[in-house]
Amino acid sequence: MAVVDSSRQVIQSQSPWREVARAFRQSWAGVCGLAILILVILFTCTGPFFYPVDPFEIVWAPLTPPGTFIQAPLGTDFLGRDILAGLVHSGPATLVVGLLAGIITVTISLLVGTVAGYYDGVIGKILMRVTEFFQVLPALVFAMVLITLFTPTFYNVALIIGIVSWPTMACLTRAEVLRVRKLEYVIAARSIGAGNRWIIWRVILPNALAPLIVAATLTIGFAILFESGLSFLGLGDPNVLSWGQMIGAGREYMFDGWWVVTLPGGMIFLTVLGFSLVGDGLNSAFNPKRRER
DSSP, X not given: OHHHHHHHHHHHHTOHHHHHHHHHHTOHHHHHHHXXXXXXXXXXXXXXXXXXXXXXXXXXXXXXXTTSBTTBTTOBOTTSBBHHHHHHHHHHHHHHHHHHXXXXXXXXXXXXXXXXXXXXXXXXXXXXXXHHHHHHXXXXXXHXXXXXXXXXXXXXXXXXXXXXXXXXXXXXXXXXHHHHTTSHHHHHHHHTTOOHHHIIIIIIHXXXXXHHHHHHHHHXXXXXXXHHHHHHTTOSOTTSOOHHXXXXXXXXXXTTOTHHHHHHHHHHHHHHHHHHHHHHHHHHHHOHHHHTO
């Protein structure tokens, strides 16, 4: 029994995921990014309970600076609404839209990139031509056209961001699948009669996940930035308050009240920075060459 327990400990200590977690903890960028994301999520998830102020309610005089009125500690906007209440209540919408758009982007990218990489023939070439067609379209303009054609609801915005954002990650997925499918253990699995579906899901994708996880992390940050840009242009859901919508509504008053656009812009900056740093930490953790530096 002692020999079995020691063998299990050796196997667990040599687990690649444990090694990745250990390397991630040693990355200051990844740890800082994770800390930022935890603080942002806590702020947006628990804020409405600790600060239950209606973000649309006029509480004081317009453009009151931060620290002037105790009931609006971060000041008011051009209508006299509480900036802190707006930040707290608009955070979940921004994060959820970014997360949904990121999930949609990753799902489309994995399906298209995996099939195009594994079936590198007629099917792969057709899929890559479709990918290149979407890739040459200006993402922001394409998204604006789709939002104009369809109702800019909460879920439609997330879906449209995912539709216009998937080509880059699909190309990365295809490249990784092409690399892995030529390795010895994939050839061995094919030689013993394993089916294509089993090889793709059990052999190729698990060994191609490292760069894809990093790309997925960065994709969520990009989706949040994209949603903020659409809301800034007035193309977001008008019934849902978001940080980008706060910036867009107050951009005409930024010289009279810097806090109206700076504070929601700072929340967007911190959130995207957190995802970027986490992606950098994961890249270092998954890349042995960067670990050795």
